[in-house]
Amino acid sequence: MLHRPVSLHAPRGSVAADVISQGIDALLEEYREQVPLEFLAEVLAEAERAASRAGTSAGAGAGSTDSGQTDIDRSDRTDIPFVTLDPESSTDLDQAMHLERTDTGYRVLYAIADVPLFVELGSALDAEARRRGATVYLPDRRIPLHPEVLSEGVASLLPEQDTPAFVWTFELDAAGIVTSVDLERATVRSVAKLDYDTVQQQLDAGQGHPTMQLLQEIGDLRLQQEAERGGASLNVPEQEVEAEGDHVRLTWRDLNAIEEANAQISLMTGMAAAQLMIDGGAGILRTMPPAEPQAIARFRRQTQVLGTPWEENVAYGDFLRSLDWRDAAHLALLNQATSLFRGASYVAFTRPEELPEDPAQAAIAAPYAHATAPLRRLVDRFVLLVCHAHARGQSPDPALLAALEKIPEAMRSTATKAGELERRAIELVETAALEAWVGEEFDASVIERREASEGKNGNGGAPTRVEVQLIDPPVTAWVPMDAEAGQVVRVRLGSVDPRKGKAHFVPAGPAGADAAGTPGTAGATTAQSC
Helix, strand or coil, X not given: CCCCCEEEECCCCCHHHHHHHHHHHHHHHHCCCCCCCCCCHHHHHHHHHHHHCHHHHCCCCCCCCHHHCCCCCEEECCCCCEEEEECCCCCXXXXXXXXXXXXXXXXXXXXXXXXHHCCCCCCHHHHHHHHHCECEEECXXXXXXXXXXXXXXXXXXXXXXXXXXXXXXXXXXXXXCEEEEEEEEEEEEEEEEEEHHHHHHHHHCCCCCHHHHHHHHHHHHHHHHHXXXXXXXXXXXXXXXEEECCEEEEEEECCCHHHHHHHHHHHHHHHHHHHHHHHHCCEEEEEECCCCHHHHHHHHHHHHHCCCCCCCCCCHHHHHHCCXXXXXXXXXXXXXXXXXXXXXXXXXXXCHHHCCCCCEECCCCEECCCCCCCCCEHHHHHHHHHHHHHHCCCCCCHHHHHHXXXXXXXXXXXXXXXXXXXXXHHHHHHHHHHHHHCCCEEEEEEXXXXXXXXXXXXXXXXXXXXXXXXXCCCCEEEECCCCCCCCEEEEEEEEEECCCCEEEEEECCHHHHHHHCCCCCCCCCCCECC
């Protein structure tokens, strides 16, 4: 199953929060050799020196040595009232925007933090970023890609601060189709730090910041463009963990409409970046192959047994957009749909002939690149530099081109290590939250059935078991019982072990107690987020 971020809203001092904190401390100690926790002294010193140069470097026409450049033509865009839109607690702000209505449609100015100005190729900061790959988000903390003096300070697009940025300018027609793209390096000044929940409340009340009103309008048009090109999005809510006395409770957090609109601007930018690099003959793309026919056939069968058939004449993206996660069967299908979104990778190329035969990202249904989160993701820094050179009609610096081929492997290897840590941390939080539910019974929809298997070398095999989807609490689990996919069954949470991240569900009722046996023999796997 696909694990998604869990937000922890449990005060320090509550029993569950302390268990979670201690458990994550132990995990971090276990992963110390695989996931860097502290920055080396030389990295921190270099970050401080880079930050101290910010006052002059951010100014129009300031020089820099990133990627071998000795002078940057930097525009002054501080007169544009950019705003940021993020979760309320965020301080590492990668993007700011300003939207305008024009005679022919819309103009989108999208500022992205100019991290290359602070992190020079070949520097200690560069080496450390390649070792980390991306910011690691854990339920109660994060491990940043860059020292905080940069990522939450001078390089972040904080309000009322002159900050260097790459500024994309998009002209859109009345249907939301991009008609022209430009990219420059500039100094910008955000005038407001907006958050998703407040903005959505204001928009729902018929009010709100003018840029946010336009963002929703443009986002709706871009969603229509996504549907028309055959793109697909998984509209699955996030999990949150909220305090309930000395325990914590798993809940759903539905994404606000403005968050989807915001994501469409980032998506539009990534598509534009990919096309710039394809046309220029060098860059790094984010790719994903089309789903395998057998995976599609399997998913179609699942839609039938769960009572919501995916008709042959309905596009995949349209089918996903028709599902409502509040329906248990629909949520199960959204969970299973992740099996079609596999094989994502990065492809670097320095000559046109190195481009993959099909450069598209299948879920997006277009070529795509990561270009909007350089404070939190390594690859974006390189994509922005390459795109800026192409946009200026220049060849990327040779040192930059030489570095490109190493970035996909850096992203892959670091993501593997960090992903395992994040998964185990989430399992720990989920099982800590589930502890208050031990002994409770729940209705659940059967997603999949597996026959009993025989053991090898005299060892016992696995019993017949089914994977079930629960709505509240929001988890999936394997249960030792027999039922057909699509059935609604009754299950009981038999036991949990928060420190090991394990939860065991069994059939409800007297038969369930017999099936549970001793811990570990039931065959149920760890509960997982959806």
